[in-house]
Amino acid sequence: MSREMTGAEIVVTALKEQGVDTVFGYPGGAVLPIYDAIFQQNDIKHILVRHEQGATHAAEGYARATGKPGVVLVTSGPGATNAVTGMTDALMDSIPMIVLSGQVPTFMIGNDAFQEADTVGITRPCSKHNWLVKDTDELAETIHQAFHIATSGRPGPVLIDIPKDVQFASAPYKTKAKAPTTHYKPQVKGDLAEITRAVEAFEQAERPIIYSGGGVINSGVAASQLLRELVAGSNAPITSTLMGLGAYPASGDNWLGMLGMHGTVEANLAMHGCDFMLCVGARFDDRITGRTDAFSPDSFKVHMDIDPSSINKIIHVDVPIIGDIGHILEDFLKVWKSRGRKTKSAAIKKWWSQIEEWQATKCLDFKNSDTIIKPQHALQRLEALTKNMDRYITTEVGQHQMWAAQYLNFDDPHRFMTSGGLGTMGYGLPASVGVQVAHPESLVINIAGDASFLMNMQEMGTAVQFNLPVKQFILNNERLGMVRQWQQLLHGERYSQSWSEALPDFVKLAEAFGGKGILVDDPADLDEAIKEMLAYDGPVILDCVVEKHENCFPMIPSGKAHNEMILCDEETADAIDAAGKTRV
Amino acid sequence: MTLHLKKGSSRKSAYDLKNPLDEQIETHTLAVLVDNEAGVLARVIGLFSGRGYNIESLTVAETDPEGHRSRITIVTTGTPAVIEQIKAQLGLIIPVYRVNDLTVEGPSVEREMALLKVAGQGDKRVEAMRLADIFRANVVDSTLESFVFEITGTPEKIDAFTDLMHPLGLTDIARTGVAAMARGA
Numbered sequence A: 001m002s003r004e005m006t007g008a009e010i011v012v013t014a015l016k017e018q019g020v021d022t023v024f025g026y027p028g029g030a031v032l033p034i035y036d037a038i039f040q041q042n043d044i045k046h047i048l049v050r051h052e053q054g055a056t057h058a059a060e061g062y063a064r065a066t067g068k069p070g071v072v073l074v075t076s077g078p079g080a081t082n083a084v085t086g087m088t089d090a091l092m093d094s095i096p097m098i099v100l101s102g103q104v105p106t107f108m109i110g111n112d113a114f115q116e117a118d119t120v121g122i123t124r125p126c127s128k129h130n131w132l133v134k135d136t137d138e139l140a141e142t143i144h145q146a147f148h149i150a151t152s153g154r155p156g157p158v159l160i161d162i163p164k165d166v167q168f169a170s171a172p173y174k175t176k177a178k179a180p181t182t183h184y185k186p187q188v189k190g191d192l193a194e195i196t197r198a199v200e201a202f203e204q205a206e207r208p209i210i211y212s213g214g215g216v217i218n219s220g221v222a223a224s225q226l227l228r229e230l231v232a233g234s235n236a237p238i239t240s241t242l243m244g245l246g247a248y249p250a251s252g253d254n255w256l257g258m259l260g261m262h263g264t265v266e267a268n269l270a271m272h273g274c275d276f277m278l279c280v281g282a283r284f285d286d287r288i289t290g291r292t293d294a295f296s297p298d299s300f301k302v303h304m305d306i307d308p309s310s311i312n313k314i315i316h317v318d319v320p321i322i323g324d325i326g327h328i329l330e331d332f333l334k335v336w337k338s339r340g341r342k343t344k345s346a347a348i349k350k351w352w353s354q355i356e357e358w359q360a361t362k363c364l365d366f367k368n369s370d371t372i373i374k375p376q377h378a379l380q381r382l383e384a385l386t387k388n389m390d391r392y393i394t395t396e397v398g399q400h401q402m403w404a405a406q407y408l409n410f411d412d413p414h415r416f417m418t419s420g421g422l423g424t425m426g427y428g429l430p431a432s433v434g435v436q437v438a439h440p441e442s443l444v445i446n447i448a449g450d451a452s453f454l455m456n457m458q459e460m461g462t463a464v465q466f467n468l469p470v471k472q473f474i475l476n477n478e479r480l481g482m483v484r485q486w487q488q489l490l491h492g493e494r495y496s497q498s499w500s501e502a503l504p505d506f507v508k509l510a511e512a513f514g515g516k517g518i519l520v521d522d523p524a525d526l527d528e529a530i531k532e533m534l535a536y537d538g539p540v541i542l543d544c545v546v547e548k549h550e551n552c553f554p555m556i557p558s559g560k561a562h563n564e565m566i567l568c569d570e571e572t573a574d575a576i577d578a579a580g581k582t583r584v
Numbered sequence B: 001m002t003l004h005l006k007k008g009s010s011r012k013s014a015y016d017l018k019n020p021l022d023e024q025i026e027t028h029t030l031a032v033l034v035d036n037e038a039g040v041l042a043r044v045i046g047l048f049s050g051r052g053y054n055i056e057s058l059t060v061a062e063t064d065p066e067g068h069r070s071r072i073t074i075v076t077t078g079t080p081a082v083i084e085q086i087k088a089q090l091g092l093i094i095p096v097y098r099v100n101d102l103t104v105e106g107p108s109v110e111r112e113m114a115l116l117k118v119a120g121q122g123d124k125r126v127e128a129m130r131l132a133d134i135f136r137a138n139v140v141d142s143t144l145e146s147f148v149f150e151i152t153g154t155p156e157k158i159d160a161f162t163d164l165m166h167p168l169g170l171t172d173i174a175r176t177g178v179a180a181m182a183r184g185a
């Protein structure tokens, strides 16, 4: 029999056993015993955020930069409800996260006690699983199970609600090895017969495309290597979702750029015109498919995914392969090689010459200016000045996010963190904090919009307190830019509430937090300002004042197909019909 | 769980592969074996309401007290694609062990129980009694002006009995929802 511990000590011991080195959290009455246990040890570092939403996004950033689960600790009631947005974000983007929340003592549950909320009820639809632990004896095993569930299969957030009396009471500690396991064991190996069918179709493909997503990154670095091997060996063109950027290098020969609503012409037209589509760890999200009944009309579709519910949810596929992407790709390559690495190389060459024609539209070109900084130009300069550095990028949500995906190049997985599925403004700053905690020596830049930045700007305090030299690169258009763009294209230029009125002075704001602030509004000074930001050893806000009414192109208007993209302002008239307006 | 995926091998659009019958609404009975833990029913119901699926009937009770397992029987309607989604989504719920689609997995039997209170006197009372006999409903309570009938059968049989009792003074009805099981060993 192992030694008795209090529930609070069990929490800390179980976290240590699970290899946790960092917890993002915020204290309160219902978690005081756990905070006491944290105080009395040095193995786990606690990062005190300024708002519990910040803790969840920081944990997401940490998780995505390391491949390990992010851990969050919050108090009952408002602490837990503040964590809901970040949990939903993690659920949508398949980020492993463990949230520990305090709860009022078991004997007070249901009494509308002070700071009581039905946390498991509230978080049921935004977690992969959750538990209310009513007995200290079950605490250790629940935590071990929580890590298993959060990290296996399709990763996601889990929550453990721990009443205060359970934290105080004692029980013997159960190690991971001794704890009862759950029956939850998702399939990791893909079905060989299906894989063989997929290979057969791949060998016959004359116009293949590989469409990869976040599942490749979640599977681990090996999956990205296998993906690269497959692309190099077959000469197939490859595109990726926002979540999958970096799995195949942007500098690679076969890279077409991102696809989808703001994807490149070549990626979207190749998706539309291909005769074989290999979807690797992506889920046919509506930002990707556009109009589903006109989506890639002539292709044979293979879908590799760990989540059985992703199969045939939106797009009907010819060959579904359920399992972990790394395992599936390994078997796919094995089968393909054993059959002699066949491809229709002459046809694929012809396909490439078609793609090169599309590439020649140079869809990411924009009209630069020498009087006002264009946001695209700002990102191109940032790319040029940082591309050889050990660099991590996070983003907020809006036009700047899409421009970051278009104009920054990601050559490795785990380097780009953005809120894809939920589109959460306020994600980027706390995520950058989490990434910097995981990689203290690396360069971490958050590409932000002025409006998004304000949503969780309090986390500048966290960055300063913990000496996290995160760089906040604000593309300041004094607008809710993406909203404004939609209002311009869809609502007769009636800019309802999309002005950022009364913006703070970002330089003073940075200084008020104890960081450095830089303002740049002249293209001639841009490089110097970026260099100054990079050189400063501490948190920086770079307020980069940009063109106010720049639009993000290419754009597939809502309700349109991949081959109905608009490329520039001149093409926007009547581009979106009434049906499109009702979509998001 | 096993998925029943339609697989096409044509090289045409995914949408050409779509069975035109797909748009037909089907009724399926699902047997879901779950861990009998707190909140499990809320997870299942939350899935249906959150994703806009239909529940025609739902029954749940512990069926294996030692293993703490419960069996939830759900009757749902939807297009074949939606039914496949429902099964896949149910399979993602952590305390769910197994999802069986009794409608496609072979012949099955379905039974439901109902209690009907019929108040009336004279001819109507006699007629209610006579019909109850035909439907093999039992009288489980009676007063001088009312009966409570217990009837077991398919949902259709209970519907039919209910329709007949309406003009005869039906005042209250409680139905259990469907319990279902595959035929054979």
Ligand SMILES: Cc1ncc(C[n+]2csc(CCOP(=O)(O)OP(=O)(O)O)c2C)c(N)n1
Pocket: A396, A397, A398, A399, A400, A401, A423, A424, A425, A426, A448, A449, A450, A451, A452, A453, A475, A477, A479, A480, A481, A482, A483
């Ligand atoms: C929390 C939240 N609220 C609202 C939205 C809707 N929304 C999407 S983009 C956007 C504007 C973002 O403006 P800004 O951060 O300045 O970025 P820009 O588009 O100007 O680059 C809004 C309001 C959202 N995505 N998230």
